[in-house]
Amino acid sequence: MITTSHFLVLSAILFTTGVIGVLVKRNPIVIFMCVELMLNAANLSFIALGRHFGQVNGQMYVIFALAVAAAEVSVGLGIIVAIFRAKETINVDEVNLLKS
Amino acid sequence: MVGMSDSLAAIVPAIIVMITGFVVLLGDSCVPAWRSNGKALNPSVSIVGLLIALFFNQTHIGKEAATAFNGAIVDDPFSRVGILLLGLTAIFSILLSMTYLENKKLQHGEYYVLILFSLFGGMLMVSANELITLFVAIETLSVALYVLAGFARTEEKSEEAALKYFLLGAFAAGFLLYGIAMVYGGSMGLAHDGQPTTNLAEIATGLANGGLMSVSVMLGIGLALLFVGFAFKAALVPFHMWAPDVYQGAPTSVTAYMAALTKIAIFTVILRICSAFAPISVVWLNTLQVIAVLTIFGGNILAVTQDNVKRMLAYSSVAHAGYILAAVVAVGVQAGKFRDLAIHATMFYLFAYTLMTIGSFGVLIWLSKRGRDCQTLNDLKGLVKRDPFGAYVMLIFMLSLGGIPPTMGFMGKLMIFNVLLQSGLAPLAICLGIASIISIYYYLRVVWMMCFMEPDNETVSDRAVEQSGVSIAVVITAVLSLVLGLAPVIAQNIVAPASNILLH
Numbered sequence: 237m238i239t240t241s242h243f244l245v246l247s248a249i250l251f252t253t254g255v256i257g258v259l260v261k262r263n264p265i266v267i268f269m270c271v272e273l274m275l276n277a278a279n280l281s282f283i284a285l286g287r288h289f290g291q292v293n294g295q296m297y298v299i300f301a302l303a304v305a306a307a308e309v310s311v312g313l314g315i316i317v318a319i320f321r322a323k324e325t326i327n328v329d330e331v332n333l334l335k336s
Numbered sequence: 337m338v339g340m341s342d343s344l345a346a347i348v349p350a351i352i353v354m355i356t357g358f359v360v361l362l363g364d365s366c367v368p369a370w371r372s373n374g375k376a377l378n379p380s381v382s383i384v385g386l387l388i389a390l391f392f393n394q395t396h397i398g399k400e401a402a403t404a405f406n407g408a409i410v411d412d413p414f415s416r417v418g419i420l421l422l423g424l425t426a427i428f429s430i431l432l433s434m435t436y437l438e439n440k441k442l443q444h445g446e447y448y449v450l451i452l453f454s455l456f457g458g459m460l461m462v463s464a465n466e467l468i469t470l471f472v473a474i475e476t477l478s479v480a481l482y483v484l485a486g487f488a489r490t491e492e493k494s495e496e497a498a499l500k501y502f503l504l505g506a507f508a509a510g511f512l513l514y515g516i517a518m519v520y521g522g523s524m525g526l527a528h529d530g531q532p533t534t535n536l537a538e539i540a541t542g543l544a545n546g547g548l549m550s551v552s553v554m555l556g557i558g559l560a561l562l563f564v565g566f567a568f569k570a571a572l573v574p575f576h577m578w579a580p581d582v583y584q585g586a587p588t589s590v591t592a593y594m595a596a597l598t599k600i601a602i603f604t605v606i607l608r609i610c611s612a613f614a615p616i617s618v619v620w621l622n623t624l625q626v627i628a629v630l631t632i633f634g635g636n637i638l639a640v641t642q643d644n645v646k647r648m649l650a651y652s653s654v655a656h657a658g659y660i661l662a663a664v665v666a667v668g669v670q671a672g673k674f675r676d677l678a679i680h681a682t683m684f685y686l687f688a689y690t691l692m693t694i695g696s697f698g699v700l701i702w703l704s705k706r707g708r709d710c711q712t713l714n715d716l717k718g719l720v721k722r723d724p725f726g727a728y729v730m731l732i733f734m735l736s737l738g739g740i741p742p743t744m745g746f747m748g749k750l751m752i753f754n755v756l757l758q759s760g761l762a763p764l765a766i767c768l769g770i771a772s773i774i775s776i777y778y779y780l781r782v783v784w785m786m787c788f789m790e791p792d793n794e795t796v797s798d799r800a801v802e803q804s805g806v807s808i809a810v811v812i813t814a815v816l817s818l819v820l821g822l823a824p825v826i827a828q829n830i831v832a833p834a835s836n837i838l839l840h
Binding site for chain 2: 244247251254255258264267268271274275277278279281282285289291293294297300301303304307308311312314315316318319322323328331332333334335
């Protein structure tokens, strides 16, 4: 029997994976994929909790989160393309003009 | 919430701002006559739209609170004061932007559209009374700001700033959303029908009535993640590392705008959340105090070594965020006993912070010449002889940022001290005092450079001509910083309604 806590544990694992990925990866596209993982972990929690409480709210919130994530993707990829045009690389270690 | 009027009337100012954004967007791209006059038309239409929105906002200021979207958005005196500050920020930034953009060959209508859309997000943030609405509003503001930070497309630094801002902002969004999910899961029994809820008014009522038997682990984790997300967005230590890079790389007019806008919007949100969760302040009070102390010292100490004025102001804005957070913390003392006092001090300081930040970045814009920005301390050497106007207004802003009387920054700090001492947070007040003394060093270093150093051949010497918009904005902010410092009652009366926050 798969209970709500199974979903919540899975979502916690996905979220942690996402956080670690953001911290260790050096390619902005991969970093952004990890951010998406974090957002989708939250979405999974919402759906599982909504089901658990028998409330439609939790599932509805996911629609909002998806729309926001889509808007973020379009802007983020635009910025990454602009960086690539200027520098021919998108590795975050080589994008380092700004420092004290 | 039942029985309260629930209509779109509650978000009229935000709707006006959004419509103005669409008008500018469509006018600039579809109407040839508009396009050829876009240089003058885009900013003036934007400012007119903003003034209309603020007019509607101010006519509401004394009225009863109202809600929209089934209580998800609330129009209470608190949010009206927040909207007033946000609107003023946008108007000043547009005045600062006009000639600066022209010098950098960035004069596009989209700039004003993005300013208006991010302002729309900010207005929803201060009005949001429900966590998912809040999330959507924060992202509306942030996504527009990511684009603005990278608006100087040909400059690698601007693109780099946009990338860093975007990656860290999206990271923060992940924490926020997960935090909201956990708060939702941990809020069982707080709504009036015993169900879980993300509505802050219901949470506040539920907590005040003891609807929660005990604070579940889930709610605790949720609050912690929520605050991590806010700390990223507000650049609180230890989540501040993006701020100096982004502030330095973004076009200066954008820096001025986002420095003020994000601080106002995020801190009004934190105030609302802290007020709602004040009955369980035992969970978050100590953590926020530690973050406040770290931010106050971290920002000030890191600012000391900076040679780039934009970076220095970025770290100083981190420090100011710490001062504001210190005042916000007082909301949680004794389950919200000092809430009104804390809100009053916070909003007053946000007002002061807005004026002095926009003003000091405005002076940098004023001094920038065609093709090169005024950015480093070197560029300010001997300014008092070369450009006395710029030097004297910069002096006012530096004194205000340093909290030296008779400026508004001093009055703001005084009010924060007052609320900290009254609510028994004396250690925080002592930290604030010590850090302020450190801060005076680097603010006065700017003054020293301007007054007692001779310019050398690395100094940006002549500024671009014809900057009426910039001079208007800089003069107004400087005069207000002084006048409201001498007569703080005026500003206190403006922000006083904010204490009336809707939490039932």
